[in-house]
Amino acid sequence: MIKSGTTDSRSFPQVNIHADLVVTGGGLSGVCCAITAARQGLKVALVQDRPVLGGNASSEVRLWILGATSHMGNNNRWAREGGLVDEILVENTYRNPEGNPVIFDTVLLDKVKREPNITLLLNTSVYAVEKKDAVTIQSLKAFCSQNQKEYTLTAPFFCDASGDGVVGFLSGAAFRMGAESREEFGELFAPSAEYGELLGHTLYFYSKDTGRPVTFTPPEFALTDITKIPRFKTFNAKDFGCKLWWIEYGGRMDTVHDTEDIKWELWKVVYGVWNHIKNSGGFPEAETLTLEWVGAIPGKRESRRFEGDYMLRQQDVIEQRTHADAVAFGGWSVDLHPADGVFSELPGCNQWHSKGIYQIPYRCLYSRNINNLFLGGRIISASHVAFASSRVMATAAYVSQAVGVAAAVCKEQGILPAEIISKGHITALQQRLLRTGQHIPGVQLRDPQDLVHTATIKASSELVLKEFPGQPLLKPLSLSVAQLLPLPQGEIAPFIFHADAAAATTLDVELRISSKPGNHTPDITLAKQTIDIHPGRNCMRLQFNASMAAPGYAFITFMKNPLVQLHHTDKRVTGVLSVFNSVNKAVSNYGKQTPPEDIGMEAFEFWCPQRRPEGQNIAVKYDTGIDLFKAENIRNGINRPTNAPNAWVADWNDPHPQLQLSWDKPQQISQIDLFFDADYDHPMESVLMSHPEKVMPFCVREYRIKDGAGNIIAAKKDNYQTYNRVVLEQPITTDQLTLELEHPSADVPAAVFAVRCYGTVEG
Template sequence: MKIYPQNDARAFPVSRLEADLVVAGAGLAGLCAALAAARDGLKVVLIQDRPVPGGNASSEVRLWANGATSHMGNNNRWAREGGIMGEILEENLWRNKEGNPVMFDLVLLDLARSQPGLTLLLNTAVYDVEKTASRITAVSAFNAINETFYHVQATQFCDATGDGVLGFLAGAEYREGAEEIDELGEKMAPGDQFGHKLGHSIYFYTKRTAEPVNFVAPSFALDDITEIPRYKRLTSTLNGCDLWWLEWGGRLDTVHQSEEIKWELWKIVWGVWNYIKNSGEFPDAANLTIEWVGAIPGKRESRRFIGDHLLCQQDIIEQRDHYDAVAYGGWSIDLHPADGVYSTHDGCRQFHSKGTYTIPFRSLYSRSLDNLFLTGRLISASHVAFGSARVMCTCGLLGEIVGRAAALCHMQRLSPKTLAQPSQIGALQQQLQVHGCYIPRQWLDNPALNATVSTSSEYVLTSLEPNGEWLALDARMAVLLPVKRGETLPEITFRLRSRKPHRLTISLLGSEKAGNFTPDIQYDECILDVNGEKEYRSTFGWKCDRDQYVFIAFDACDDMEIALTESRLPGMMTVFNRLNERVAKHTRQIVDGDYGVDEFDFWLPRRHPHQVFPALRLDRPLHCYAPDNLLNGRLRPEQQTNAWSPADDDPAPQVIWRWETPQTIHSLTLVQDNDFDNAMETVQMGHHRAVTPHCITRYRLWADDQIIADVEHNHHSVCEHRFASPLCTRAIKLEILDTAGARPAVYALNIR
């Protein structure tokens, strides 16, 4: 028994903490920032105002996280985010391929709680900052659950709150709404009729029951469904989380009027459900009930803070490569009308670039303050550019960038602005790539510390045998193959069949920009007269002027089929000129106005388990997987496969890195193929397999004659091994013992 006498007043306790880095906000951006900084040795406090991490991908909102892969609906091949964001996607696939948002919460909580050096404060909201001149020195926060105030001092701070709470309280420069066309020359800048901000959305889950379920609408539900111009799109079979266009609030203050927006969205959701249940238009809805409705909206846009570079439309569409490029995006520029669900405009206006674009480090810190990093959707970007960079996997990738940048700044006593200088930024770019963070059109210098490399074998492409299955050429199809500078394409033999004579055109296409996978150049074509079933040879009179991927593109022909193979090759794939309704309305990007964007065809792969590859035979071998690829520092298929793969008849594949003199090694990071083209949306959208087929699931690492790692059940593409005591060795050997079912491929062993 505890008895407390009457007092004049009482005060809640204050917990005082000290850290090297405070990260405010534990969405994917903030969590990745905190994990990266802690892994690089910083003492980190991560403050989250909600009961779980994950932000819009958490069980509180339940939106799937996506990024540059764009549901595999654009031309960004092998573009899935790497580093910690990639680790989260792969871990969630392993534990939660069904897409349960509660399990995704668990994945994130487990990562945060198990990370040494990271203190996680949930249900804790920052409400004040302390400053000395242009530096933040401390934050104050309050947890209403445990009735505790927190005072946290640090030398560096990261704002990942989405709304920019730290930056706002500290007085940093920011913007809301859209820039005028004249300011930045952005032709996608919206006018007043379309509106200048994106709104919020609330999602819901439905469940089918054994018996009819009655529904009585609340008093605040929307009465007249025709107030929603797109109401005829509503069906009883839609997943409530597919209704992202039930959006509202873009005309309001999306921070301070969030509660008003939430109530309007509840009005809309319950009005929609009342229409589905009680209008009589959907008899099959009788046995449906709502299982869950979001209690907080998923917020898209509010404040955007200003760094030393304002990312803009031209950066994205022209795919500008910045000297300080540290990350990339690939989602479309995706702008929504400010009136949301009540707008007569389409729910969104989306335009894609022809490939991934890079994001400069100068957009990831505040130019107003000396020690405030920016990450997530509040980075330094125009409204138009924000429309692409705002998606969660891109935000998570940006989180790791600022976490590792904070560690470098701490160790070298630099400000973010100083780290952004041309003479300094290379250290961050290299550090990121060491940890498996791919940066388009960049590479890691000397990943193996001048080692020589030898392998037990090398896969050489000569033929892929038919498996008895056939694919109808009822849509344009292309095979992506890498060709080296100065080489010609081998003569390729395919097996085709048709019931009557047809003339088939096979085009040789390429991309104007190095590293893109949008075929906007035609190099040559081959015309075949096909009749019956037999092998047909395609020959192209063309010599390659640079390393690149080419498209062997087949015209559509309804009465023709091509023989398929069982083989699946890393860094090669079949794509189709088709439509993905989640991200486009046509098989081609159609530009219906002067928006400053390009028209081009979409060439899309199929999802697992529906990927296919044609049987073929080459008149000379194609050397795509040479051991030297292990030393080129490139972490993805870009212009070439950039990977080593063993021969089919190699019973014990292995790689040995050797040095003439003993090396002192602190860490080894194995980067291998895990099907980087496969989108791994985090929640709701289930996936076929828990591990993608090319993943090396079992391997050993040796230092001279000593085993230093024996790994089973691996499901990650980036596998880091740090040693408490540095190794001294003349050789490192990798033994590949098993995969998830397909051919393994290794990009690098980054040795530090």
């Protein structure tokens, strides 16, 4: 029994925590920063003011995670973010293909709790900053509402991934709210005052079919005049969750300090919309529906943006400018919303895409005037226009992974964040990021510690793609479709394809490439042909009389003709895709982007894959053979398709695919890193959408690693992850390693992006 005496005052228990890095904000960005830093050897305190992790991705808000892949609705091929973002999305797809937001909560909690270097504080809000001097943070003060404890969090480095920038704000870091003028950065898409300068908040709701009639009595505060919402005629009873992204409000208010007022207005709208659906008589299909869940905290888009040594801007996104200090990439559209949100007469969003992914420089990831403060998530140094692209969760988390590794470099070198550049450590940071699976466009891993660079590599087979084996699948050419194929530099040999038709017709075929290396927007046409198609089966030879000026992807493009059935195949290969000139309204893709001339955006067509089980390859034949799937690719320093497949792929008919690494003299080996193909082209939306596959069809499920004497030193079954890090219990000494693989299926040959070997355990 506890019995208190009398006293004039009491105080809450005080807890002091010392760490190498304090991360404020437990959204996806804070989680990815904290785990990445912890795996680099830092002691990390992760402070989250909510009871669960995930922020906008959590069960409290329920927004799906998206980034450069953009629902597969743009031309960014193989663009899902790497490193920990990839690991989490692949894990969630395996555990939670139904997209249950509660299960996703557990995926994140599990990832964090597995890291012994992380101290996790949930329900804990930072409310004060103590400074060592005018430009240096010494500690943070935080309070947990559940255990009534006060925390002092002390560290040499801090990362603000809180979304609203609570640490940056309290520490005096330079920040902005609202939109820059066109003149400041020369951004032609900078919005007018009429359009508004901030994106608003959103609340979602979920409905459920009970199988019996359900009545609904709205609360007193519900919006009664639904015509105040200009798009009220588009309401339906089928949409729920983050498909209701357009229920947005607050862009003309203070999106930090007015959040509670904004939330109440959104509640009025949500309950008013549901009342309209249930009680207007216009939705008989809603008779058995009940309101299962309404968000209690809004999903935030924009508030403070902090200033670093560089501010990302529209031209970086659209022109895909290069930066010597690039550490991450983005690829979501420049996606601005009218400030009046759901009450605006304007479209709910205004999205303009670039032709490919763009680099994000390290200079955007730390404060320009608080010298030990890193910036993570959506508050990085970016203009309002560039922020419209970089703000989405997968991109925000991706840059935060870079912060996690940068903090480790700073600790080890005894330097401050800005000194990674001024003292010449940016290359080391980039290389260290690449080792974790981070993809940085245009930057290759050159790791002198990797023993594979001195090995002789032999493969049991190497795919030379001449044709797709097996029986063809006939599909009508109801959309224009292109087969995306990697080709070497030089003359392009003839292609063979087959088509069936019930009547005589013609077929237009074009050979296209991208104007920029590494892009997958087919904006240059090298050659065209019009082919006569006769009734029945046609075997056609395409001789384009064209050359590839450099290695890259070519688009063998068949223009729409519903009278024609093309031969397709169920076979799939790493680094090979078919793409379609189709529409995806969810990301403002109407087949072609045609912007006004005065907003600094580019016009081009969209050619996007279809989700499996659709999206089969076209059964083209290339007698010369595409010989770009060689074993040497496993050490080329690129772990995904870019302008080439960058993978070793075994031959279809190889019964026992294997790679053999041998050295002139024995090597001590402690760690082996393997990178498989978990399909970087798949967005893997974390919630709401269901995915028919738990495991990507290209991913090697089973492998064994043997030493020179034939002993199995490591083995795995039921693999589904991209990155497999094999740390041996005891180092071995051998002059040979053999990696034995099983093909993922009869339709997909085994493929490996990278194999790395280290004499010591690498972080």
